[in-house]
Amino acid sequence: MILSEKGKPLLLSENYKFRQYRELETTGEMCWCCTVKNCVARIYTIGSEYVFSRKGGDHKHQPQSDQLINRQRISNQVKRKAEADIAERREN
Numbered sequence: 209m210i211l212s213e214k215g216k217p218l219l220l221s222e223n224y225k226f227r228q229y230r231e232l233e234t235t236g237e238m239c240w241c242c243t244v245k246n247c248v249a250r251i252y253t254i255g256s257e258y259v260f261s262r263k264g265g266d267h268k269h270q271p272q273s274d275q276l277i278n279r280q281r282i283s284n285q286v287k288r289k290a291e292a293d294i295a296e297r298r299e300n
């Protein structure tokens with residue numbers, strides 16, 4: 209799981225990105241929908257570790273390039289580092 213630029217949880221699966229949609233009361237699964245507008249693909253996960261459960265629907269587009277996803281991963285790492293630095297400074 210990664211965080212979006214706005215700090216929202218995002219899930220990466222086979223180079224497709226999903227945003228957290230809602231929890232299903234019946235099964236306790238978390239439903240994630242594709243971040244691409246009008247795409248009906250969904251995936252479902254179980255538990256706080258977001259273990260893959262099943263998927264539903266098909267993507268109507270190509271997956272994102274590795275390059276783009278790597279860039280987002282890096283920006284997440286940088287952001288986490290920056291937050292850690294701020295926390296450290298507060299303690300001193």
Ligand SMILES: [Zn+2]
Pocket residue numbers: 224242243244247248249266267268269
């Ligand atoms: Zn999609």
